[in-house]
Amino acid sequence: MSEQPKPYRVETTIGADRDTVWRAMTDAVQIREWFGWDHGDLDGEIQYIFVDHAKQEPPERMLFDDGSYLELVPDGHRTTIRAVLPGSLDGTDWDDVYDGMEEGWRSFFEQLRFLLEIRPQGRRRTIYLTGTAAAAEVLAIVGTDGQPWHTSRYQQITVNQAGHLLVVAAQAPLTGDAEGPISLTITTYGLDDAAFAAVLAEWTAHWTGVPDAKVTTKAGESTVTI
Incomplete structure (x- = not known):
């Protein structure tokens, strides 16, 4: 395969108008409420990606x-947000290639959609869990009592009964039984210290x-790891 990066085109339609989505993807305070963990x-990281190495062409x-870009396609009170790294996706060379940037945008767009459609109150706090496991093991930990939010080849996203967004992201297809790097991001909003x-x-x-x-x-000024 060529050494060139994998082209990608990731898009999510959000139930919010273009100007609302544009503010959420350009204002650092709002970016912190959906991007990453x-x-x-x-x-x-937000400064590096969205300010130092980005050029805005408002409002879309x-x-x-x-060479990649984000773009908005408005449709009344709905907006499609799209991340694109240009290049040909023709042929079969890319079929089984996992790409972290592609899957990262997929996760983050769904986190943005959750923020703008559900409009949770209070500041975001997240828990980011990583390890090595088969997808079935992690999906069993997440359980089946959540509301489906998004499903794709490498990701399953649900909203659990507590209202938290759970993003399972693997580097191998979720339908397979191979063990590999896998993560679970729990996004919460509005919890006080004790509840969190x-x-x-x-x-x-x-x-x-x-x-x-x-x-x-x-937690305060420290990063908690085990």
Whole structure:
């Protein structure tokens, strides 16, 4: 296969008008409410990606240094947000190629859709769990009592009964039985310290049996890992 990066085209339709989505993808305070997950330098990451290495073309496009771009396609009170790295997707060479950037945008767009459609109150706090496991093992931890939000080859996203967004993201197809790197991001909003600590303890307990288990969140000024 060529050494060129995998082209991608990721898009999600959000139940919000173009100007609302544009503000959410250009205002650093709002970006922090949907992009990525909490870690020691999320603010620095946002600055690097969305400010230092991006060019805005309001109200519908943002260009990045690597040739990729985000664009908005408005349709009344709905807007499609799209991440594109140009290149030919023809042929079969790319069929089984996992790409972290492609899947990252897929996760983050769904997190953005959750923010703008559900409009949860209060600040976001996340728990990011990583390890090595087969998808079935992690999906069993998540359970089946959630509301489906998004399903694709490498991701399953649900809203659990507590109203938290759960993003399972693997580097192997979720329908297979291969073990590999896998993550679970729990997004919460509006929890006080005690409530968030309880959620963190619950998910940490669930995750400790996963090989290479690591839990990352932001607690005050420290990043918590196990």
